[in-house]
Amino acid sequence: MTRRYNFCAGPAALPEAVLARAQDELLDYQGRGLSVMEMSHRSNEFVAIAEQTEADLRQLLGIPSNYKVLFLQGGASLQFAMLPMNLLGHGGSGNFIQTGIWGKKALTEAKRLGFRHHVAASSEASGHTKVPAQDALQISTDAAYLHYTSNETIGGLEFDYVPQAQRSDGADVPLVCDMSSNILSGPLDVSQFGVIYAGAQKNIGPAGLTLVVVRDDLLGSAPPTIPSLFDYQQLAEAGSMVNTPPTYAWYLAGLVFQWLKDDIGGLEAMDAINRRKAQKLYAAIDASELYSNPIALANRSRMNVPFVLDDARLDNAFLKEADEAGLLNLKGHRSVGGMRASLYNAVPEEAVDALIAFMADFEQRRG
Amino acid sequence: MTRRYNFCAGPAALPEAVLARAQDELLDYQGRGLSVMEMSHRSNEFVAIAEQTEADLRQLLGIPSNYKVLFLQGGASLQFAMLPMNLLGHGGSGNFIQTGIWGKKALTEAKRLGFRHHVAASSEASGHTKVPAQDALQISTDAAYLHYTSNETIGGLEFDYVPQAQRSDGADVPLVCDMSSNILSGPLDVSQFGVIYAGAQKNIGPAGLTLVVVRDDLLGSAPPTIPSLFDYQQLAEAGSMVNTPPTYAWYLAGLVFQWLKDDIGGLEAMDAINRRKAQKLYAAIDASELYSNPIALANRSRMNVPFVLDDARLDNAFLKEADEAGLLNLKGHRSVGGMRASLYNAVPEEAVDALIAFMADFEQRRG
Secondary structure (H helix, E strand, O other): OOOOEEOOOOOOOOOHHHHHHHHHHOOOOOOOOOOHHHOOOOOHHHHHHHHHHHHHHHHHHOOOOOEEEEEEOOHHHHHHHHHHHHHOOOOOEEEEEEOOHHHHHHHHHHHHOOOEEEEEEEOHHHOOOOOOOHHHOOOOOOEEEEEEEOEEOOOOEEOOOOOOOEOOOOOEOOEEEEOOOOOOOOOOOHHHOOEEEEEOOOOOOOOOOEEEEEEHHHOOOOOOOOOHHHOHHHHHHOOOOOOOOOHHHHHHHHHHHHHHHHHHOOHHHHHHHHHHHHHHHHHHHHHOOOEEOOOOHHHEOOOEEEEEEOOHHHHHHHHHHHHHOOEEOOEOOOOOOOEEEEOOOOOOHHHHHHHHHHHHHHHHHHO | OOOOEEOOOOOOOOOHHHHHHHHHHOOOOOOOOOOHHHOOOOOHHHHHHHHHHHHHHHHHHOOOOOEEEEEEOOHHHHHHHHHHHHHOOOOOEEEEEEOOHHHHHHHHHHHHOOOEEEEEEEOHHHOOOOOOOHHHOOOOOOEEEEEEEOEEOOOOEEOOOOOOOEOOOOOEOOEEEEOOOOOOOOOOOHHHOOEEEEEOOOOOOOOOOEEEEEEHHHOOOOOOOOOHHHOHHHHHHOOOOOOOOOHHHHHHHHHHHHHHHHHHOOHHHHHHHHHHHHHHHHHHHHHOOOEEOOOOHHHEOOOEEEEEEOOHHHHHHHHHHHHHOOEEOOEOOOOOOOEEEEOOOOOOHHHHHHHHHHHHHHHHHHO
């Protein structure tokens, strides 16, 4: 077996220690004679796994007791529908900060479903290279929540602050954040948010699991006419088991949380590693003649580093040689082209060092 | 490692050969240096897995070319909402045959969402012990589809025929079937159905994956105001990749399909094994003084065998001793009590033999 360095934007690299433990336990979980995949979600064994997973996440993120944690299906994209259906059932509009493709999808889905919506700010004029400033936000008078995407996976644009939202009457507007691609990359003050959600397949676990953290006061206002699996309140009351949850993905998320706690030492330590990884890759890009990244310095994503070669005819050679050098999945998203190196938690610093060395070598030979 | 016999109703036993292969490939899929969990769903490697999985399923079930195969999330319970939202968008009513808890959930969700609905037949008067006969079905004049549950997992009631549905004007009504707990247990004539769907966690793979097989003429009639992840047409056009699918569960389903083809020899061979397993367990129950099953002979489920002890005070001792004998998860569903042995494809005949031997021994000692 030879593990390679995997810079995939998602489904993304998982910690090797997590995969090794999953492998070890795959046919026989702790001597019980069956796989976690084969357990009833209501069995004592699985309920213990589920509860430990939630407890570890609560500890890592410091989630206050007035928040519920849900382990759901459908990805962030299903949340694009569930959020307005839960939060706009009694009127009001969703306010959206637009900083790229994912934020636009969230807005488009609310529109599709017929909900009132308002663009509170957009970075479109800058080509989504700079996050709008706090004082540029225009919150509508009927705002029921403010939604933003803390890290745009495709554009490589990350918020360097947590927006504050108040209506003109002074009322606080709950903040809703899609953190799919940067959750758990560093510490977070959950109390600033109404809802945090994230698809698992970047920093949490395998695809097919979605994390939702929702403040208690936002539960219970969904109209009774939405699909029963969409109602946060019902999901919370059932411990995310209105129906059978994705048990194996939930278990793997638990292994990732344990790895973050025990192997990494928590989110501050993770943050320091992530900053170092991103800093050195951006420094290498900035110092080169061949590679470039267009994002404003303060908003460069620590998780997704898109870059282009100044001669796009070299792209295929770059990707082919990188792959041969054991550096996988560096191709940029099909909608933007170029390259993208995703540096999620599970991508080790050695991978970034190897990428930087390869990039320098490639530039010397081909640039 | 000691594997035990697992009679769980779901998430259920998986073939040991499948788990062993998954274990072997967990950190390094075919020398690519990464896990299937870590692959982009749009990578060549994963697309090949996805396509092979669909091809194998099409071959196993003989799925005609005018049907689409979807690999989704949310379980059968999300289909309870998606079905009427896709098929009743232009009016008409959902007709439902009621044979137990799961069929009732499907009806209740259509009601909740405000769709017209009609009970075409019910086995409630018999305590859900006998499937309604074909000539008892009353199809409404506005029927847009007829829905039934081919096997009620909790009640242990299985259809012994495929219903035919015609409106009084002679028009054929598409048949929609929840096959969560008996799909792939034997051969099937897919051309009799408009939509077949199934949660994976019984005969397909791990929880978190849902299979939908839908006839082409039923696509494209969903109103544009339903969640974009609910529209069968969009999902079909995107090859089930409107957003990131549950890739690892999809891969495991593929391993199960390969096992059915190569190790078992196809669905006729599987059918013969399943019939033998069920027949011998029911024969043992019928021959005993202690155990009983209330279901009409023709409708006894081959997949889920509920039974009660004639003295319920023995239940705990039965479960405890069974567990100690390596026979796991025999407790009946919390809504009905008693016992239930689920005999899905992955439960080997030796497991049934061991259960029967234990039951006889227990009866002799404690009955």
